[in-house]
Amino acid sequence: MPLSAGSSFLIILLVALTTFATRVAPFLIFPKGKEIPKTIQYLGKVLTPAIIGMLVVYCLRNTVILSTPHGIPELVAVVVVAVLHIWKRNNLLSIGVGTVLYMALIQTVF
Amino acid sequence: MTGYKKAFRKAFPYTIPVLTGYLFIGIAFGVMYAEKGYSFLWAILMSLLVYAGSGQYLAVNFFVPGFSFLQVIFLTFMVNVRHIFYGISLLEKFNQMGMKRWYMIFGLTDETYSLLCTTNVPEDVEKDKFLFAISIMNQSYWVLGSAIGAIAGTVLPINSEGIDFAMTALFVVIFVEQWMDRKNRIPEIIGVVVAIVALMIFGANSFVLPAMLAIVALLFVGRKKLDKEDDEICH
Numbered sequence: 001m002p003l004s005a006g007s008s009f010l011i012i013l014l015v016a017l018t019t020f021a022t023r024v025a026p027f028l029i030f031p032k033g034k035e036i037p038k039t040i041q042y043l044g045k046v047l048t049p050a051i052i053g054m055l056v057v058y059c060l061r062n063t064v065i066l067s068t069p070h071g072i073p074e075l076v077a078v079v080v081v082a083v084l085h086i087w088k089r090n091n092l093l094s095i096g097v098g099t100v101l102y103m104a105l106i107q108t109v110f
Numbered sequence: 111m112t113g114y115k116k117a118f119r120k121a122f123p124y125t126i127p128v129l130t131g132y133l134f135i136g137i138a139f140g141v142m143y144a145e146k147g148y149s150f151l152w153a154i155l156m157s158l159l160v161y162a163g164s165g166q167y168l169a170v171n172f173f174v175p176g177f178s179f180l181q182v183i184f185l186t187f188m189v190n191v192r193h194i195f196y197g198i199s200l201l202e203k204f205n206q207m208g209m210k211r212w213y214m215i216f217g218l219t220d221e222t223y224s225l226l227c228t229t230n231v232p233e234d235v236e237k238d239k240f241l242f243a244i245s246i247m248n249q250s251y252w253v254l255g256s257a258i259g260a261i262a263g264t265v266l267p268i269n270s271e272g273i274d275f276a277m278t279a280l281f282v283v284i285f286v287e288q289w290m291d292r293k294n295r296i297p298e299i300i301g302v303v304v305a306i307v308a309l310m311i312f313g314a315n316s317f318v319l320p321a322m323l324a325i326v327a328l329l330f331v332g333r334k335k336l337d338k339e340d341d342e343i344c345h
Contacts (some may be wrong), residue, residue: 001147002173008152011182015169016159018186019193023218026197032205043329044199046336048227049294050325051195052285053301054318055220058192059278061314077275081282091283095127098279103272 069110077102117239118247124229125247127283128221131276132248135163136255138274142170143260150260157256161249162219163277165190166256191319195326196223207238217245219252221277224284296336300328 001008030036036044060078063071081098088094140153143166160166168189172182196218197204203226204211214226225244231237288294308321329336 002175008148008173009155010179011169011172011177012152012156012159014179014182015156015162015165015172015186018183019160019162019165019190020216022187022190022193023197024215025194026201027204027211027215030201036201039330040198040201042333042337043326044201046297046329047195047326048199049288049297050301050329051192052224052228052281052288053298054192054305054321054325055224055281056278056285057302057305057309058220058318059281061309061317073272074278078278078282081279082286085283085286091127091280094283095130095276095279098282099130099273099276102275102279106272107269 069106073102073105073110076105113236113239114243117235117243120232120235121240121243121247124225125244125251127276127280128225128248129251131221131274131280132251133255133258134273135277136252137259139163139166139170140256140259140261142167143256146170146173148173148260150257153256153260154253157249157253161217161252162190163252188316188319192220192322193218193223195322199223199227203241207242210238210242214242214245217249219248221280222248224281228284228287293336296332297329300332301325304328 003011030040056078060071060074063074065071077098080101081094084097085091085094136157139157140150143153143156144150156166156169160169165186168185169182171177172185197215200214200218200223204214207214222245225248226241229244231240285298288298304324305317305321308317308324311317312320
């Protein structure tokens with residue numbers, strides 16, 4: 001261990017508290033029992049699909065585009081997941097096939 | 111404890127994609143942390159108290175002499191800043207959950223947030239117990255993965271490179287599910303396009319905060335059109 005147990009524990013505690021702070025913030029700003037402003041209610045409704053869209057990009061943020069393999073494994077796997085899901089609507093099938101395909105692509109093909 | 115057994119049984123199938131993803135990205139975290147010289151108990155402790163994927167990956171780098179506490183707070187805040195926006199969609203849902211809501215808030219990871227907001231609760235199960243079960247199970251996968259990685263990660267016989275794509279695939283699946291509902295399409299397009307533009311401008315390490323702010327701004331600009339869709343997206 002590079003640090004003492006005390007310092008290590010303190011770091012974990014700081015990371016934990018900071019992370020919790022980001023998650024709890026809206027609940028402190030709009031506490032239980034207080035009317036939620038219309039604007040925030042609207043935002044709550046439309047934000048979820050927008051965040052899901054952002055998270056797809058977030059997951060792919062380290063994809064290499066400009067040099068080989070030019071993001072081809074990611075593109076192929078994402079398209080397969082999407083098409084398979086539109087076709088069969090089975091979460092586990094779409095995710096399972098997509099992940100195994102992606103692993104095969106980056107481990108053997110590219 | 112009435113109803114919990116049923117809630118867990120009913121919720122489990124919805125969490126299987128997270129099970130797959132969390133076990134393996136948890137293992138990756140455990141391996142990295144163990145390589146720093148920390149035993150599996152430390153990995154378990156961090157996954158119990160912190161519970162954040164990219165946050166914990168980053169945190170592994172904090173355990174070196176001379177790293178300041180202020181840096182710890184700042185870097186952790188920056189990597190998790192997107193979470194500030196998650197609760198906005200869950201205010202009403204969590205406020206009906208009594209004391210359980212504090213755990214629900216603590217457990218708001220990307221994956222749990224996505225499941226809680228997009229899963230339709232089966233009719234024959236109590237809603238708050240069902241949602242609680244999803245959160246508890248998701249964290250248990252994360253803790254388990256971290257422990258496995260810290261204990262045995264370096265000697266795992268299979269080549270697991272690329273297994274973390276399970277998480278990407280989960281979000282693609284949820285994206286497609288949301289797309290089926292016409293009213294989600296414009297927000298989804300905004301989310302993807304803004305994120306890509308922000309990624310190109312700010313780079314992979316710092317695009318999330320500007321992207322989130324631009325998304326919120328655009329959603330306000332489009333309010334007149336988008337607010338017409340009356341029913342709730344995140345029930």
